[in-house]
Amino acid sequence: xxxxxxxxxxxxxxxxxxxxxxxxxxxxxxxxxxxxxxxxxxxxxxxxxxxxxxxxxxxxxxxxxxxxxxxxxxxxxxxxxxxxxxxxxxxxxxxxxxxxxxxxxxxxxxxxxxxxxxxxxxxxxxxxxxxxxxxxxxxxxxxxxxxxxxxxxxxxxxxxxxxxxxxxxxxxxxxxxxxxxxxxxxxxxxxxxxxxxxxxxxxxxxxxxxxxxxxxxxxxxxxxxxxxxxxxxxxxxxxxxxxxxxxxxxxxxxxxxxxxxxxxxxxxxxxxxxxxxxxxxxxxxx
Numbered sequence: 001x002x003x004x005x006x007x008x009x010x011x012x013x014x015x016x017x018x019x020x021x022x023x024x025x026x027x028x029x030x031x032x033x034x035x036x037x038x039x040x041x042x043x044x045x046x047x048x049x050x051x052x053x054x055x056x057x058x059x060x061x062x063x064x065x066x067x068x069x070x071x072x073x074x075x076x077x078x079x080x081x082x083x084x085x086x087x088x089x090x091x092x093x094x095x096x097x098x099x100x101x102x103x104x105x106x107x108x109x110x111x112x113x114x115x116x117x118x119x120x121x122x123x124x125x126x127x128x129x130x131x132x133x134x135x136x137x138x139x140x141x142x143x144x145x146x147x148x149x150x151x152x153x154x155x156x157x158x159x160x161x162x163x164x165x166x167x168x169x170x171x172x173x174x175x176x177x178x179x180x181x182x183x184x185x186x187x188x189x190x191x192x193x194x195x196x197x198x199x200x201x202x203x204x205x206x207x208x209x210x211x212x213x214x215x216x217x218x219x220x221x222x223x224x225x226x227x228x229x230x231x232x233x234x235x236x237x238x239x240x241x242x243x244x245x246x247x248x249x250x251x252x253x254x255x256x257x258x259x260x261x262x263x264x265x266x267x268x269x270x271x272x273x274x275x276x277x278x279x280x281x282x283x284x285x286x
Contacts (some may be wrong), residue, residue: 017036023117024039029053049218054271059248063198064200076163078106080165082141083141086120107156108156130171134156140269141183164198173201180240196247202232203231205271233275245280247277250277257276
């Protein structure tokens with residue numbers, strides 16, 4: 001059953017609101033408004049199967065927000081957000097607007113391959129008057145050259161200056177056959193010294209027994225969809241730091257990276273199921 005028009009958000013032209021969208025389901029997990037009843041029902045079924053998915057999604061979004069604020073404090077004014085989904089519910093341009101106000105600007109490029117994410121992003125950015133400094137590229141993150149050369153990226157990102165590259169809960173959609181190590185290297189190599197890489201990845205996280213089985217079963221459900229999920233452990237994501245400088249507090253679970261609030265008991269149970277880090281590209285050696 002679909003929402004009545006008086007309670008549903010406006011649907012961008014051409015977007016199918018009869019089928020759930022992973023981008024809109026994630027928006028619902030985060031408490032956003034760009035979702036329909038069909039998305040919420042799908043999300044509720046997943047939540048029943050693995051109750052940590054909703055607090056885990058919020059851990060991820062809050063980590064991203066803290067990383068963006070830290071990058072702004074460090075003077076970075078360009079952000080490239082891969083696998084961004086629907087840009088709402090505390091996304092990058094909202095954090096920038098909140099932190100910098102109207103007197104100072106940073107630029108943002110959102111990247112997502114889903115047409116529905118592009119349609120929603122275009123509508124939201126237009127309505128919020130952000131299209132002069134924030135844009136959306138419809139492209140798969142596995143095609144870095146296409147992303148680098150896209151007109152929107154070229155308009156908003158100067159790769160000769162530091163960029164904060166956000167790879168938030170997106171590499172678990174990149175399987176071993178797609179060479180994730182080489183893919184992350186392609187992005188690292190493109191960025192100027194002083195750039196940051198902020199990254200998170202779903203994981204069993206050292207859990208055992210029913211908890212480990214639960215997250216593995218959750219991931220297994222996605223193996224037969226267009227977005228299969230691959231869990232990775234800490235040592236696997238540490239490779240992606242390479243020779244960059246790992247920023248404090250190092251490789252941690254999401255809520256433990258420069259925390260700014262106390263978790264509830266339910267939120268704390270979701271802590272182990274992802275790893276994250278922020279690293280900075282050093283200046284070249286003489």
